[in-house]
Amino acid sequence: MEIRKAMEEFLHALEESSAYKDYKYQKERVKRVPGLVDRINDFRAKRFQFQSYQGEDLFEKVDEFEQRYETFQEEPMVREYLAAELEICRLVQEVNNAIVELVDIDMEIM
Numbered sequence: 001m002e003i004r005k006a007m008e009e010f011l012h013a014l015e016e017s018s019a020y021k022d023y024k025y026q027k028e029r030v031k032r033v034p035g036l037v038d039r040i041n042d043f044r045a046k047r048f049q050f051q052s053y054q055g056e057d058l059f060e061k062v063d064e065f066e067q068r069y070e071t072f073q074e075e076p077m078v079r080e081y082l083a084a085e086l087e088i089c090r091l092v093q094e095v096n097n098a099i100v101e102l103v104d105i106d107m108e109i110m
Contacts, residue, residue: 019087026084029077040078043069 014020030036
């Protein structure tokens with residue numbers, strides 16, 4: 001099957017990309033520091049909560065969050081990991097968007 005071969009080639013190219021290699025490297029660095037993975041996960045969970053938060057005090061909550069995690073995000077290892085994670089996530093999102101746009105699945109019931 002042509003598509004399966006192309007997919008394997010794409011996955012190999014992704015695996016060999018500098019973005020993926022950097023992400024893997026940063027991930028391994030973070031894992032070596034006791035408790036850092038938990039702190040990063042806590043940061044991500046709280047940041048994710050703001051994406052669906054609809055309270056009237058949103059700006060106040062965001063300011064509070066940014067103040068609480070400002071120093072944390074400035075730690076070089078954290079900053080480098082989050083930047084690498086963001087880069088690989090954006091790449092995956094770009095691939096997903098390209099596939100969705102090409103396929104153009106009609107979700108309406110006919």
